[in-house]
Amino acid sequence: MLATLGNISLHLAFVTAAVAGLAGVISGQTGSRRYYAAACNGTYVTFGLLALASSILIHAFATHNFDLMAVAQYSDTRMHWMYLMAAFWGGQAGSLMFWTGTLASFSAIAVALHRRTDRALMPWFIAIVMGLAMFLMFILLIKSNPFDTFVLSDPPKEGQGLNPLLQTPLMVMHPPSLLTGYVAMALPFAFAMAALISGRLDNAWLVPARRWVLVSWLFLSIGNMLGGMWAYEELGWGGYWAWDPVENAALMPWIASTAFIHSMMIQERRGMLKRWNVVLVTVSFLLTLTGTFITRSGLIDSVHTFAQSDIGNYFFALLLTFTTLSAVLLIYRWGELRSAAQLDSPLSREAVFVANNWILVGMTFVVFWGTLFPKFKEMATGDKVSIGPPWFNQYLVPLGIILVFLMGVGTLISWKKATWKNFRRNFLVPVVATLILAPALCAGYWFLRAQHLELTLVPKEAGYAIGAVFASVFVFCATASEYWRGIAARMRSREEGPLEAALNLLSKQRRRYGGYIVHVGFILAIIGFSGAAFKVEQDVTMRKGEMVDLGDYLVRYDGLTVRQDKEKELIEATVTVLGADGTEVTVVKPAKAIFHSSPNSPTSEIAIDTGPVEDLYFALAGFDDRGEVASFKMVVSPLVWWFWFGGTVLIFGPLICLWPEGAKMPTNVYRRAARGGAAVAVLAGLSFSPLALWTMEADAQPAAQEHKHDDNKAGPVVRTHDPRLKRMMMMIR
Ligand code: HEM
Incomplete structure (x- = not known):
């Protein structure tokens, strides 16, 4: 009965998504308000139906309803409720269901948030996200239906249980975080495509795209961090990142979208890099599909592949379709996407952002090549080769150190053209502080701890570790000095106390200081990473x-x-x-x-x-x-420990960046309550953070x-x- 209801909801959701998508196309072409309303409402209804279908599936897992094959295959009656939840997305059908439901819910939220503000983009946006939802539902219905029941045999009395490797709290959180990150990346892509189709090529699409790319980035960060913890905790080889293909698949969209987060700022401020931004957001999205293709197809052997089947071929077809669609649209609008300005000087924040982009894209390419080269080689020559951590590290470690160093420079340097005065005013204190602090830290660690470990140091690795510490300390000093200058200016001009000035600064310039929090989290993680040398x-x-x-x-x-x-x-x-x-x-x-x-x-x-x-x-x-x-x-x-701690700090950054700009700091009596609430939220966040989960x-x-x-x-x-x-x-x- 419930299985039938689930099946009906899924079929109906497919139909409503088709109606919403079609209404979106008609409204996009004709400007019709009625069709626009139909597209928006169709998105809401699709979400409602998929929420119903997902709830039915969750209920089936919770009540051990082994009539459903998916429940019998991935759970048993002895399992803790937490792992029953993990079983929901632990198998093929459940994870696709989760993906589709999350896409529908994000699409509905996006429609609610942007239907009035982004009227020109939304019809096409709806057409694209509903098209993607239809594709996922199509696979669910014909290939991997979570509501399939036993037809030729009686349902079993006991289920087969979940893969033991997945029965850890980290694995309850890791797959849904990554899947959510993958799903959310479809939204900025859809906004970019909507801009190309509708011809609204100004900066309007960047506003919703930024919001959703940050959501995706946040979940990818959490997912990758938890995946690393799981590898450290469960696989028993003593490390947390092995450059395994499935790890790499999740890392690539994270790196590419980090580049996009920065390059979009240049378009917003200077009207430059318009084509590049469309390319980057498209690549970030396509990499999420590539990741799914790698994970699902079994194309490449990995310790992480749990939900493998021939649906990888469908994702490959989707990858080709979206690659072609975006390439055609980009070529069509190429001329209109010309930059409105030129780089004024190589000594400017824009130039550092461009360098940041080149490095991040280079890193994405290295990861891509290292992941897929063995397969390309096997297909071309029949020879099996494998690429291990040393290969990845030889490129990524030096590139990472340069990136961190530039992160500090980018924080301090002026827009347009840096002058000698700017260098003296902004760089002098952080550089001097770095030259004192970094050697002190390195020497302190060596004399107090490392020399007693009777290490056989590899000079290159130790050199990289020292480089990473210098670059990280520089970023820390640069960020602290920027923050302090902002606080001091407020204290002078508005007569605020230091704490009040610090909080006001954070609340007034959330994007900037949220970004700096991410940077600080990142360098703490880098320091944790450098510990591997010892x-x-x-x-x-x-x-x-x-x-x-x-x-x-x-x-x-x-x-x-x-x-x-x-x-x-x-x-x-x-x-x-x-x-x-x-x-x-x-x-x-x-x-x-x-x-x-x-x-x-x-x-x-x-x-x-x-x-x-x-x-x-x-x-x-x-x-x-x-x-x-x-x-x-x-x-x-x-x-x-610093790696997990840095990761925890890092996830607070996007939360601050995402906090709506209109939400002003309340005054008088509410101010204290708001601070109390914020403190509780921070504590709650920390308790559920990757670090806390891991310590637990x-x-x-x-x-x-x-x-x-x-x-x-x-x-x-x-x-x-x-x-x-x-x-x-x-x-x-
Ligand atoms: C060359 C390296 C980098 C430079 C120069 C740089 C620079 C900056 C600057 C100046 C901001 C603040 C923008 C503003 O004033 O509004 C920012 C924001 C941000 N940065 Fe970076 N960054 C770099 C690398 C990274 C890396 C590796 C990460 C990821 C770990 C990262 C994540 C972020 C995030 C999430 C934001 C917030 C963006 C937003 O809210 O739209 N950055 N970055």
Whole structure:
């Protein structure tokens, strides 16, 4: 019954999207108000129907309705409600449903927000987003329908459960964040296309496009960050970014849209780069389709591909269609998209933004090439090659350092033409402060911590790390000095106190200071990234009670415990970490989990003791059948915490940038309440931020029942039919 209702809503939504899209085209061509109203209302109705269909599917997962194949395939009755939600978008049909529903909801919000202000663009905008929604619904209906039921056999009593690798809080958040980022990127693209079709080639399309590209950028940032955390927490290789094709697929639109966020400012201020902006927003959108194509088609092997099938071909067709459409429109309007001004000087903010764009586009290309080259090569010659992190790092690390350095320059330099006076006034203090602070930080870290880790430094990596710290400190000083000059000016001219001036400045120039918050978050993440140069890493096999060195720590293996809960069996090692003076630093419990629903796919439960100076990271790699001997991956990972902290700071920036400009700071008694509310919002945001989620994950001890534990005699016997676990045991014996 519910399945039928879901199916009917989906079919009806397809029809209403078609009506809305067609009404949009007619209204765009004729200017008809009635058709325009029909297009807007059709968008709302499509959203309503898809919301109904999604709610039915969520209800089916929540009530374990195994009549639906999608529910039986991706969930079981033992799963926590949180993972039932993850199961909704964990499979092919559910993730497409989520995508389509989110597109419909964003389209409806965009129509509500812009239907009056952007009357000329909206009919075409609706035609494009509804066309895309129809395409997604078409795949849902003919290829991957979440409401399909068992026809030839009875529905099962129990579902197959979700891939154990996906059963972590990070994976509950990561896929929907990325999917939302992908979906939102369709909106700025649709505004750009609407501008090209309607011929409104002034800056009007940039206003809604900016809003939606920032929404997309925000979700892509969160999604990428959570994906990195998941890799760090679950995959057990000791890092968070491996330049895996699926990671790269999500990173490319993020980098390209970062370029667009900056280049649009030049069009808004100077009327330049009009063609370039259309190209960039189109490329950002097409890269989201490329990402989906890579993920869904199985074109490239990846550890992250979970919802794979032949629908990749449909996305390829969509990619070709939109590429052709945008190319034709761009060529058609090429002449009208001429720049209104020229670059006045290479020493200007515009020139730095252009450099920023070239670097970001270069980085996108490197990631694109590194991801797809092995496939191109295989298709051309039949040879299989693989491209690993060193290849990506050799280009991206130096480009990244130059980008960060320019970020500082771009913050300080004047528009149009920088004069010697501008350099002296704006650059002197930040440059001097950098020349004092950066060497102090590097030397402090080396003498207080790094030299004790008994590192074998790779000179190139250490050089890059030092370069990254210098560039980051420069950005920090540049941003602080800019902010301080703004505060001081307000204090002088309006007689405000420092805190009031700081808050007013933030609220009056949200775009600017929101952007600076993003920059500060980014450099904190870069500092975290540079910590990799000082990483200590080893794979060791130990007998119970034995100790090994790890940097300046001593690590002791204390034995195995087997624990059970209703979802899984947990084989947990106890590892004690001692400082150089023999005092206990921490006790950690890396484990292998065997989910009852997937006994053949044991997962690693990594143990991490995290902190701002360094993480102690332990993965249990293998053990013998009595727990007498176990092997581990152990890592001292310096500064990783800053990567997550920077990522958390970074996501507040777009929120500030997106805050509506009209929303003024309230006066008098409301002002205090507003500040209180803002403080609560910041705290709430921080608590649900990537950093908080990650700390929660890292600190969480599995709530399992102890099954058998014997510290003094022989260890617990681990019995398993799982071939992978058996292999691990064999390896140790
Ligand atoms: C050469 C490098 C860069 C330069 C020169 C630069 C410069 C700037 C400036 C000056 C602003 C404020 C604009 C204003 O005054 O209204 C800004 C905003 C912003 N920047 Fe950057 N930036 C650079 C790199 C980056 C990177 C790598 C990121 C991403 C991590 C980033 C993210 C942002 C965001 C999100 C905004 C807000 C844009 C808006 O609200 O429309 N920037 N950038």
